[in-house]
Amino acid sequence: MQEAIAFTPQIDASFITRWLWLIPALPITAAGLISVLKQPCRKLASRIAIGSLATSLLIAIAAFVHVLSGWSHGHAVREAVNFSWLTVGAQAVELGWVLDPLSAVMLVMVTFVGLLIFIYSTGYMEHDENYTRFFCFLALFAGAMLGVVIANSILLLFMCWELVGLTSYLLIGFWYHKPSAAAAARKAFITTRVGDIFFLLGIVWLFAQTGTLLFYDHGSGSIEPLALGGLLVHHSHWGLTAAGAIGLLIFAGAAGKSGQLPLHVWLPDAMEGPTPVSALIHAATMVAAGVYLIARVYPLMAAGAIAPGTTTALTVVTWVGASTAVFAALIAAAQNDIKRILAYSTVSQLGYMMAGLGVGGVAVGMFHLITHAFFKALLFMGSGSVIHGVHEEQDIRRMGGLRKYMPLTFLTYAVGMLALCGVPIFFSGFWSKDAILESAHAWPLSHAPYYMLVFGAVLTAFYMTRQVSYVFFGEYRGHGHAHESPRVMTTPLVILAVFAMALGVIGTPAWPWFRAFLENQAASVEMHAFAEPAWLMLLLTSFVIVIAGIGLGWWFYGNKSPRAEEPDVLQKAIPPVWTVLANRLYIDELYGATVIAFYYWWAKVADWIDRDIWGDMVSTVIWLTNHWARLNKFLDANMVDAAFDKGCEEIYNGGGVLARVQNGRGQIYLRLLALAVVILAAILIWSGRP
Amino acid sequence: MTPLTGYLIVAALVFAIGLAGALTRRNAIMILIGIELMLNAANLNLIAFWRYSPHPELLSGMMFAIFSIAVAAAEAAVGLGLVISIYRHARTADVEEMNRMKG
């Protein structure tokens, strides 16, 4: 493996980098504009959204060309524009964006696939009355996702990350009248939130440790060598370095967003949203954001490795990815909803991507991400076309024989399926998956991930064959008349199919352009790389995988047309395993029994505390105040007033008493006079005594 | 007891008796009689003090007593005239009945 040449920092950002912020800004502005439109302005809404994303695509292509030209001339391009958003005392909160090969590639992919899906949606959502709202949310999502891609500040990335999660919630629950859709949206948001908490912890720790929010900042960024050196010195719990611990926390956030094993439960339920949403968000872009994040902070994850790709953080990433790949593939084999199979397939492929990042590095993981984006979007949009054609039926047991009625859909869908299975040579999926398997085989720590990924590949081929034979082969078991979808929906399918086949070219061992581009190496075409024994072994292994998987699938399901009521072939063969898989390994039920149950119990306790204890306190205070007031009233009325009244009465009576002195009888006056004289005399005499 | 104190005690006694009569008898004329007795007792006091004073040739005590007698006579005349006048109005000389000064 060649050593990557260090990027020389660019002092001045080029013209295109300075205007890079337009790429996310345009769709977000479009979303803002659409949100103030009235519902009947459908055409205008979709035109604004598509126009903004098309413009972003053009700017992204220009940026890509700029990076490409820099790379081809030997200059590494990593340009960042940073600015202070707000200053708190001496500390400034910095935001910024970066243009480097990684972000350039991702920008082009997101805008291109996004644009195709936008166009597809104009056909798919034609009959929906909330057309305008749909495009508003789609545009907002596109802007947020592009923000995640170009972010140079981890805080900006997090803000756009959250925005992506929000728009995902809005889009999954687009048909919010359906309780299942609303519940699915909530589930998605909360599950990703769990991951996001760890992500935020990682951000805070990173900022505290390195003192900067920026990734690349002329040598003082948080994932540049200087900061990384500092991070490696600090040790945390369990023998982890600070770099490793922060990397794990960030991976937790990525695991939530990308549906890795414990937090994958939201992805299948997210199929409640419209199919374009599933295609865009849950196949190509949002779920890829997690993978992109790990790729972005890869220097942090890989810091301090003795052998490449063997840090604790990357080991965890690899194991989680491999486990996810296998588990999801197992579950996919027992599902009956066309989109749910694809959803579990996505989870499985995301596992592959993570494993690829873990064992092989940024180029390996990102290559599979790019190819997967194309063929998975193709598959989803194809399934959308199928659903549209069989009048909103989603159960594969009620479809069948559709290749006669929807030939173009069938053709493009087949291309996507073969790419996903990794059929060698002609399909891009083979090249990207092969790269992962190759890196896994060469992983120094263990061969178990390699075998897990191989098993997963067999399963992938198996369940995709099952799905295709149920849907497109055999007899049509549905009701009504199946028909092909309109041009506006099938044209994007064709375009994506072409890419699904052609993209493989950039990642072959003979011309490892993708890796070279990302790692700033020179790439040359070396056809003799095909002749290396290691690679030939891998080619053979892939052939065996594909044949085994497809063959098994065809043998079980083939041209048969089982009725929906009949149990599945596999179910008849291994009933208990089938039941477990069909019930998605009971993970949802597990969560329901533990986490959700605990949460409800806790909510009840809190309610009891609030209602009874605080409530009692409040009632007691009220009661006390009430009685205190009454006591005061009583005292006031009976004691103060009574005392006063009594006093007045006594004075009144006293007056009466004194008035009796003035009775008009002179003799009485005389007596009083004499008495007064006596008293005065007595006083005088008493005081005059010697 | 010196002679002076003896006279003084007698005077006090007569005074008290006169006062008792003025305070307890119902008839207005009896009250006037009591008043006369009191005046007399005061005169006795004056004369006694004059007699045993260091300079009796100044005659102040004696003069005082003589003038007192004159005034007492005038006062008795007016008082009894008043009693007669009241008797004509109220048909009685009983002081208990005369309470028109009631406040």
Add this chain to the structure above:
Amino acid sequence: MGFVFYLISAFAVGGALAAVLLKNLVHAALAVTIAFFGLALLFLRLDAQFAGFAQILVYVGAVAILVVFAILLTKGSEVPKEGVFSRSWLAGLAISAAVFAVVAWAVMQAAPSLPNQSAIPAVTVNDIGNALMNRYVLPLEIIAVLLTAALLGAVIVAMHEKRAKQG
């Protein structure tokens, strides 16, 4: 103190007592005359001959007669039915007793410091006359005016009602 003194004192005090206690007003008037007599004798004993004779002339000769005339004109000779003492006679008695007590106490208190010249004063009527005309001329004239006023006043007050109504 002598026996004579006690005898004359008995007269004076006894007459006073009788005057206050007797129910019949005329008897009371006569008793008070005796008291006046007694007091006059006491004056004589005190070598105040002029005062003593003046006392007899005025009190016994005029005041007592005046009282009897008043009793006559107010028909006081009849003993009233309710009694001659007021209902609360005990209060009056008590107050007078208190007065006597206080005065006697004052006298006994002051006894050592009282003057006690026992020389008989050499005072003649001539001296009294001189004094009246020289030193005490003003009080004399005032007394004259007073007596005139009293005379007029008594006549007017006691005049018959009919005249007042007609006039």
